[in-house]
Amino acid sequence: MIKKETSNSKKDLIKNMTLLDCKAGETLSISKIRLEEALQYRLQILGIVPGSQVHVLHKKRSGTMVIRSRGARYALGAQAAGGITGVKAL
Amino acid sequence: MTIAFAGNPNCGKTTLFNAYTGASLKVANWPGVTVEKKEGTCTYKGERHTLVDLPGTYSLSSYTMEEKLTRQFLLSGGADVIIDVADASCLTRNLYLTIQLMELGIPVVLALNMMDILKKRGAKLDVHRLSQKLGIPVVPLSARRREGLDVLMDAALEAAKSKAVPAAAQFEQMEAQERFAWIEAAVAACLTDNRPRAFTDRVDNVLLHPFWGLLIFFAIMAVVFLLTFTLGDLAKIPLEAALDQLYSAVGQGLDAIHTAPWLTSLITDGILAGVGGILTFLPNIVLLFFALAFLEDSGYMARVAYIMDGIMGSLGMSGRAFIPMLLGFGCTVPAIMASRALESRRDRLRVMLVTPFMSCSARLPVYILIAGAFFGNYAPVAAFSMYVIGLLTAILIARCTKSLHKKEKQLPLLMELPDYKAPALRTVVLYVWEKVRDYLTRAGTTIFLASIVLWVLLNFGPGGFVTSMEDSFAAWIGRGAAFLLTPCGLGMWQIAVALIAGIAAKEVVVSSLAVLFGIENISSAAGTTALRASLAAYGFGAANAYALMVFVLLYIPCAAALATIRSESKSWLWTAGAAVMQIGVAWILSAVAYRIGCLFI
Numbered sequence: 001m002i003k004k005e006t007s008n009s010k011k012d013l014i015k016n017m018t019l020l021d022c023k024a025g026e027t028l029s030i031s032k033i034r035l036e037e038a039l040q041y042r043l044q045i046l047g048i049v050p051g052s053q054v055h056v057l058h059k060k061r062s063g064t065m066v067i068r069s070r071g072a073r074y075a076l077g078a079q080a081a082g083g084i085t086g087v088k089a090l
Numbered sequence: 091m092t093i094a095f096a097g098n099p100n101c102g103k104t105t106l107f108n109a110y111t112g113a114s115l116k117v118a119n120w121p122g123v124t125v126e127k128k129e130g131t132c133t134y135k136g137e138r139h140t141l142v143d144l145p146g147t148y149s150l151s152s153y154t155m156e157e158k159l160t161r162q163f164l165l166s167g168g169a170d171v172i173i174d175v176a177d178a179s180c181l182t183r184n185l186y187l188t189i190q191l192m193e194l195g196i197p198v199v200l201a202l203n204m205m206d207i208l209k210k211r212g213a214k215l216d217v218h219r220l221s222q223k224l225g226i227p228v229v230p231l232s233a234r235r236r237e238g239l240d241v242l243m244d245a246a247l248e249a250a251k252s253k254a255v256p257a258a259a260q261f262e263q264m265e266a267q268e269r270f271a272w273i274e275a276a277v278a279a280c281l282t283d284n285r286p287r288a289f290t291d292r293v294d295n296v297l298l299h300p301f302w303g304l305l306i307f308f309a310i311m312a313v314v315f316l317l318t319f320t321l322g323d324l325a326k327i328p329l330e331a332a333l334d335q336l337y338s339a340v341g342q343g344l345d346a347i348h349t350a351p352w353l354t355s356l357i358t359d360g361i362l363a364g365v366g367g368i369l370t371f372l373p374n375i376v377l378l379f380f381a382l383a384f385l386e387d388s389g390y391m392a393r394v395a396y397i398m399d400g401i402m403g404s405l406g407m408s409g410r411a412f413i414p415m416l417l418g419f420g421c422t423v424p425a426i427m428a429s430r431a432l433e434s435r436r437d438r439l440r441v442m443l444v445t446p447f448m449s450c451s452a453r454l455p456v457y458i459l460i461a462g463a464f465f466g467n468y469a470p471v472a473a474f475s476m477y478v479i480g481l482l483t484a485i486l487i488a489r490c491t492k493s494l495h496k497k498e499k500q501l502p503l504l505m506e507l508p509d510y511k512a513p514a515l516r517t518v519v520l521y522v523w524e525k526v527r528d529y530l531t532r533a534g535t536t537i538f539l540a541s542i543v544l545w546v547l548l549n550f551g552p553g554g555f556v557t558s559m560e561d562s563f564a565a566w567i568g569r570g571a572a573f574l575l576t577p578c579g580l581g582m583w584q585i586a587v588a589l590i591a592g593i594a595a596k597e598v599v600v601s602s603l604a605v606l607f608g609i610e611n612i613s614s615a616a617g618t619t620a621l622r623a624s625l626a627a628y629g630f631g632a633a634n635a636y637a638l639m640v641f642v643l644l645y646i647p648c649a650a651a652l653a654t655i656r657s658e659s660k661s662w663l664w665t666a667g668a669a670v671m672q673i674g675v676a677w678i679l680s681a682v683a684y685r686i687g688c689l690f691i
Contacts, residue, residue: 038153042504045149047183049267057291058298064399064503066298071180073290075396077403077502 019054019076019084020063027055027089035083043084046074053089091250092140092168096160096191097175098184099146100392100508102203104128106175106233107143108520110243134243142169148183150190164194171197171250173242178202178215178230179509181281185224185273186266192226192256197249199227201242206232207509216280223276226256234514290389290509297393307397310385311416318378319420319451325373333366352555356545364541367595368534368650371423375529376522378417378424382431383521387513391431395505405485406492407437408503414441415484418448419477422651425450426658427525440491442655443668446647447484447675449477452596456642459600459613463622464635472636476643483644483675528657536653544594544649559605564590578641578677579634579684589641595648633687637680644676 019028030050033040047070048054058066063078097103111130128143144163145156152158164172174191176184181202191198200221208215221228227245231238261269297303337358344354385391391410398409405411410431417425422445429441457476461469551561559565568586575581580589584606592599604612607624611617625634646652646669656665 039502039504041151041153042148044266045151045186046506047186047270049270051267052270058294058396060300060396060400062400062403064396066294066396066507070182072183073294073507075392075399075503075505075507077399077504079502080504 016085016087018082019056019065019067019086020078020081022056022059022065022081022088024056024059024065027053028084028086029053029089030084030086032085033083034085035080039080039083043080046070046072048074048084050086054084091137091170091247092142093246093250094142094144094164094169094172095175096144096164096172096187097146097201098148098177098180098187100389100506101146101175101177101180101184102233103146103175104143105514105517106173106201106203106231106239107141108516109233109236109239111141132243134247139247147187149187150194164191164196169196171199171246173199173201173246175201175203175233178204178208179211179213181215181277182270182273185277186269188224188226189258189261189269189273192224192258193261195255197252197254198256199229199242199246199249200224202228202230203233205230206235206237207511214282220276220280223279224256234511293510294393294507297390298396303397307394310390311413314378314381314385314413315416315420317381318374318417318424322374322377323451325377326370329373330370333362333369337362337366351557352549355549355555356542359549360541360545361538364537364544364594364649365534367541368530368537368653371421371529371650372526374421375424375427376526378428379522379525380518382413382428383518384513386431386521387511387517389508389510392505392507395503396507399503403503405488407440407488408432408434411437411441414445415448418445418450418484420451422446422448422450422647423654426651426654427529429658439659439664440488442659442664443491443671444484444488446651446655446668446672447480447487447644449480449643450596450647452648453642455597455613456592456599457639459603459618459621460635460639460642463618463625464632472639476639479640479679480643483679487671487675529654536656537650540649540653541594544591548591559587559591559602562587575677577684578680579630579637579687580641580680582628582630585638589645592642593646593649595650596642599642632691633684636687637684640683641676641680644672644679646672 016031017028019030022028030048030052032050033043033048035043043049052069055068056065057068057073063081065076065078065081067074067076095103095107107128107130110132126145130141130143132139132141142163144160147154147157147160150157150161152161163169172191172194174188176188188198188200202215202217202220205215215230217228217230227249229238229242229245231242233239261272264272297306340362341354341358344357349357382391385394394413395409398412402409402411411429413431414425414428417428425445425448426442429438429445432438432441453476454473457473458469461472465472547564547567548559548562549556550563551566552563553561556562564587565583568583568590572581572583572586575586580586584603587606588599588602591602600612603621604610604617607621609617609620609624612621652665652669655668656662659665
């Protein structure tokens, strides 16, 4: 079973993951955002909504990261990144 | 005409607003809240117009105070026309607000700012096409270079006069996601080659580096600190000398016209010394805010939240709270003013509570005197331990107040990091001027009252005007209150009086002790020995001395600091609460220090 998971790289790519799982340099296509209402709203008005893409520019060990969305950069706490799910974009 | 300026944070709205209004700026608060309201006037082609700078928001729904205020103001007919300022290099997100503004039924003109940067990058934006798509006038400009300002003003006045309400019916049924899709399509049709700015990314690779970024941050903070305090204190010397001359000149003048001694004392020792004390902080404040304005306008300040997120986050504070807390080691007054860099009011209030525990430079003379008198070779260790105790107390209080203001729950970090740019001198100068004016007017009025009260306490007694501090109300209170200080090992009326006098400024504790014990030249070796001998006569030993240092470290920093807390928090209740807490913490910890000290010595 373990072998299957590691060898099947194509399947890995379309696997759902959170933004927190992304490394610096990776891009996530957002499919779902599940966060506290106020925070979800703040992301929404920045255009960080399902269907959009975010690119991870920098990431600290704590999970706090700098992302790019629609041409702007944001610092984002790990807590928030954990509630944003999607698939890795190429 | 009333013209409202709306737009996202960091879109250059304030730069544009300043370009029109210059220094005619009037800063007040929106009724009932602490969000700043900026108003200015501008005379254009012989007509005077009122300009209102609305708080920077990303949307107009009613989640945050800023959004609510903007919405209410515009809906209540506060403006004839809205100038929506948008950063051309981040158009999609900016246009989301544009559409919401268009739905209000007020004429809207879109000002596309930072066109110079867009051009430099080789991107082309079809302004006419964008204007057609949106159905509102669109004016390209550069606020920093002051290009396109007249065109924008013409367009805004034209729209206001013709009452051209934008057509926004098509957006009514759209959800946020659909709106963004619509905007994206519109932008794609107008903009070619929108590459992200590589310069900022390259700089960020260094400044946000996990190791180098932190190192550079500390280096920058060291420079800010040195600039504020070393250079500021240098500039203080001639200023203080000039003020001293003024006091003596006024004193002599009053004597010459045979003014009553008490009135001369009130004017020179009370009012002039108190208000003059406020002026001596000016060099520090100007330099500090110059540095902070530079960091803010260059785009670095926003990064501090990311860099310091981990360390300050464990205290439940934003990363930016590090700056005022560090500055607290120099002087509490500018440090508290620096708390304005924080995003939430909850954080600002907590920083004001914690910062005074950082041992400021005015406390050092007290440590030097007391530690020198009682701890001999260990004096530097005793003095240094004060800095550690102050820091630990600050951390403790920060942790204890973490859950304060439960309603304003702390949201996880989410903050825009703007592009780096060369700070505009005009913005920096206006920023500094605004803070200085604020400081002088707000802190100045409070300190005026405080210095009169302190003067009365120290110079008046039950029998009227007194020439010796021993007969004053302060001594009277000191005698009555001394027993309260007994658990701290400080149950002497002279100490109580010196502590009351120290509220004017901490270094006054030293001179008060000198006066009360009749010691000349207290900072000399002979003076220090004499102080120890006089105190020893009351059974005041090393443990008492250490408790005194702890008390001086932790109790009310000074009247000016309290006045600053009052003017920054805009709450007498909070100021009083802070003062009571400081005295309480000082009392408890100095009592603990005394008890522990007694075990060893």
